[in-house]
Amino acid sequence: MEGAPQDQEPVDETAASTRRTLVARLFAEHNRALISFLTARLHCEQEAFDVAQEAYVRMLQLDQPVSFHKAYLFRIAQNLITDRVRQRIVRERFTEDDVINFRLLQVEPEPERYAFAQQELDQVQQRLAELPEKCREAFVHHIYMDRSTQDIAVRMKLSERMVRLYIVRALAHCRGLLNQQERPA
Amino acid sequence: MSDTFDIRPQADGGQQLDLIEQAGEWLLRLTEDELSPEEIAAWLEWYHAAPEHRQAFDQLQREYEQLKAIPTTQRLALAEQLQAAVLATQPSPATARANAVPHATQHRRRSRLGLAAMAATVVLAVSAGLWRSGWLPTAEAQTGIYQTERGVHQEVKLPDGSQLALGGDSAASFRFTDEARYIVLESGEAYFQVAHDRSRPFIVNVGGTTVRAVGTAFNIRRSAERVVVTVSEGIVDVQRATDNTSAEGTPSADRGPARSVRLSAGEEVVLALREIKPLTVKPADPEAATAWKSGRLEFVDEPLSGVIATINRYSRREVVITSRELGKLTLTGSVMDNHIDEWLISLQDILPMTVVTVSESTVLLAPSIAALENRELERRLKAQKDQ
Numbered sequence: 329m330e331g332a333p334q335d336q337e338p339v340d341e342t343a344a345s346t347r348r349t350l351v352a353r354l355f356a357e358h359n360r361a362l363i364s365f366l367t368a369r370l371h372c373e374q375e376a377f378d379v380a381q382e383a384y385v386r387m388l389q390l391d392q393p394v395s396f397h398k399a400y401l402f403r404i405a406q407n408l409i410t411d412r413v414r415q416r417i418v419r420e421r422f423t424e425d426d427v428i429n430f431r432l433l434q435v436e437p438e439p440e441r442y443a444f445a446q447q448e449l450d451q452v453q454q455r456l457a458e459l460p461e462k463c464r465e466a467f468v469h470h471i472y473m474d475r476s477t478q479d480i481a482v483r484m485k486l487s488e489r490m491v492r493l494y495i496v497r498a499l500a501h502c503r504g505l506l507n508q509q510e511r512p513a
Numbered sequence: 514m515s516d517t518f519d520i521r522p523q524a525d526g527g528q529q530l531d532l533i534e535q536a537g538e539w540l541l542r543l544t545e546d547e548l549s550p551e552e553i554a555a556w557l558e559w560y561h562a563a564p565e566h567r568q569a570f571d572q573l574q575r576e577y578e579q580l581k582a583i584p585t586t587q588r589l590a591l592a593e594q595l596q597a598a599v600l601a602t603q604p605s606p607a608t609a610r611a612n613a614v615p616h617a618t619q620h621r622r623r624s625r626l627g628l629a630a631m632a633a634t635v636v637l638a639v640s641a642g643l644w645r646s647g648w649l650p651t652a653e654a655q656t657g658i659y660q661t662e663r664g665v666h667q668e669v670k671l672p673d674g675s676q677l678a679l680g681g682d683s684a685a686s687f688r689f690t691d692e693a694r695y696i697v698l699e700s701g702e703a704y705f706q707v708a709h710d711r712s713r714p715f716i717v718n719v720g721g722t723t724v725r726a727v728g729t730a731f732n733i734r735r736s737a738e739r740v741v742v743t744v745s746e747g748i749v750d751v752q753r754a755t756d757n758t759s760a761e762g763t764p765s766a767d768r769g770p771a772r773s774v775r776l777s778a779g780e781e782v783v784l785a786l787r788e789i790k791p792l793t794v795k796p797a798d799p800e801a802a803t804a805w806k807s808g809r810l811e812f813v814d815e816p817l818s819g820v821i822a823t824i825n826r827y828s829r830r831e832v833v834i835t836s837r838e839l840g841k842l843t844l845t846g847s848v849m850d851n852h853i854d855e856w857l858i859s860l861q862d863i864l865p866m867t868v869v870t871v872s873e874s875t876v877l878l879a880p881s882i883a884a885l886e887n888r889e890l891e892r893r894l895k896a897q898k899d900q
Contacts (some may be wrong), residue, residue: 358792360567361560364574365553368543371581374811402553433520452580453591464595472592477541489538496537500530504783 745799
């Protein structure tokens, strides 16, 4: 890249270099948070890494010297998520993809590291059985049945805040039972 | 946002649980649909405020994502298993009667039924193998599970003398107490001939629905999307459980007639599992509904997705529909369970689809190429017009 003749002004080179430094700093300070954030939104760590990387690339490509504030990084990431979710929805419609990707439909491989021993699950179930009913119910709706906290709040006639609290208490009660994997740095 | 959120830095570092609750509240907030930049900023501030925050958040998130990564059907099975276990650990009727006033006993009974109903609500599709994991506590009740392989029927006599005919690739578990006979149809199809016992109702839980009988015969077919209950003798009550009817003892049947219906011989009700619709009773042919026992699968106006779910309980190869739209097309007809391959081929003449054999064990039903080509053509024409 450096050796190639560019019709850019030297000034831009400096700007680009400054951008790189700033993005590198953002990365150093906020990457862990960004990955956590993206994982919470996408429920897929691999996709979270992909989106994070794309967000950094977008930052590097910015023309204007906008503030390299973390808020901007997260906004870009949020927009990328919206695009991804939209793509997922489109993919589920009746399209040529249906035929082209049909081989993919047969199996849904689960990442190895999420394979639970039956014993671990039994322990989780046992802990859950000890919980007060509403607490367990909120957990089951959210974690096992993929219902949103808003949805659960309506069903259980509770505030969303209470629903979140119940789910978290249930999670806390099961803490430490699952195989704990360190996230790659 | 700061009104609804009460996340303050903790002065006392010993409050480990508080920290987890904070982390958890943030984690759940981040997963919600509406998330403002201000909230993200507030979370970031919290996340970076202390190493303990990051640690608590990351650990909780790992556990959360690991649980969510369990395949959906397995998670639904866990939900049902959990409810069944909780039900089983409730005080037995005998002890409840011994140390409670009559009124309270009544209440307890009702809440047990409520819970049983809730156990069923929690289920859409279940892989039954988990029941064998064996930690389910056993009270002084008779319990058991029956499970059939693909294409195999089984007839069994239950401890009360009732007959259970189980279709291919189906599973049912039972738990009989002094008070009631509970059955869970976990997957597939079953025909029940219930032994008469007025003191112990026969209650079948299936995908959010309770089917209740005293002495009668009926068939239940269950797939991922719907449940069909057909009565061939006597009377059964079918009640869709609501999610918020639980131990409060609120009689859910009082809240609207649409949730509960009574079926007589020659009637059936179709329940959609993924949406709430009023229950409507239709006349039905019980012989057609139980024809599966002699190898004939009958379908009336059933979406292809449901038809294939039933077919797959008998087919030697797994049949996969590759398009959701295709799965919505409805079908009426009958199939012999030993001639499924031929039937699939003939299906190409009546539906816009193609049968694609991808392996020894898998057949795909794909929307036909012609339909796709038409679509492509339409799109090109439209593109030309737009230019």
